[in-house]
Amino acid sequence: MSGTKKETGFTFTIDGVEITAYAGQTIMEAADEAGVYIPRLCDHEGLRHQGSCRVCTVKAGGRSVAACTQPAAPGQAVENETPRLTKMRRDLVEMLFHEGNHLCPICEASGNCELQAMAYRLDMTEATRFPYLEPCRALDASHPDIALDTNRCISCGRCIRASQDVDGKGIFGYVGRGIHRRVAVNGENLADTDAEVTDHAISAEVCPVGCIIRKRVGFAVPIGEREFDHGLIGHDIEEKRK
């Protein structure tokens, strides 16, 4: 007798590699378990899937879908690391760099930043074809333990979901529409909210960039010895395959 899990399990392929999935799993969840990395920025383990950054776009059934929200389907052939998809992801990441003010040399998140690490992984090294938008965005240092530098925000909404779903607070939320959509604080500034440095939303893992800053710890680990200085983003997932 095989286990009950086996009965509901099915297989599909990503770039020709056979992946086992269970009913209700997304393409990305099944891929992560199997050790196949699909690049992502707005998705984070433990948070509800949102599917907004589109960096995880894969081809499934001839259509472009967000791997973090699309349920895996039996027998489906999914394309992940094709030159076309990699180029599209690189363009998306490049546009995120252009939409905000992302100056890696002055950013305390450099080396721990998922946006930067994604640019490394996707070989974002060619001369840019896009203009820099250079928006004037606010810095909120009102809170005694936390600062927000919204120049670096990529509107992924991970802090919003972490605050609502994990902390049960709702400190952050989206405001505006279209290109004007931004992550905002639910109050005049951060000091007016019940944000605490111990919140999951404020923790180092939730903000993928250097927007949410925990004061007085920024350079405890020096540049050059940080997470993505020692390995490409996603290598922890890819190592499961070996």
Add this chain to the structure above:
Amino acid sequence: MSELPKARIATASLAGCFGCHMAILDIDERLIELMQLVEVDRSPLTDKKRFTQRCDIGIIEGGCCNEENVHVLHDFRRNCDVLIALGQCAIMGGLPAMRNAIMHSDAPLRECLDEAYITGKYIRNTTHNVPNDPALPLLLDEVYPCSQVVEIDYQIPGCAPSGDIIFDTLSKLLTGKFRGFERDMIKFD
């Protein structure tokens, strides 16, 4: 001994801190190896202020913050077959580009100059004027990355780039073997 003619290289520092030129020296003893392949034309390393002849490779540190930077960059594009942007300032403006977007400011350049020369708490500027000597090159409204002024062929990332990535890229370009960077060498900091 090879009798191949040496490739000619020129370098310049625009709106940069000269850190990328220092990084060129981080190539260390491999400089001797590199000098077998190249001759340095116009460059702060040779103190030559003008091109003596057409160059194979031009290396630019820093972006464009004033009109002189733009003239030098155009001169390099005209006189070099391959133009390389070296470091984050040349690639995306870098630290000087911080003056392009200052919080709540509609005139960031004015605000930057005011704070630097007039209103800043810790300055000792007895004239209370922003320097305006005619010999000073005119500032641009913004700091521009090199690729927004001329066509750039290759960009070597880093602040400053490591001696390894500079040596690796130059030696591969000179021998026609450059096919992109090793992933673990790509760093923006």
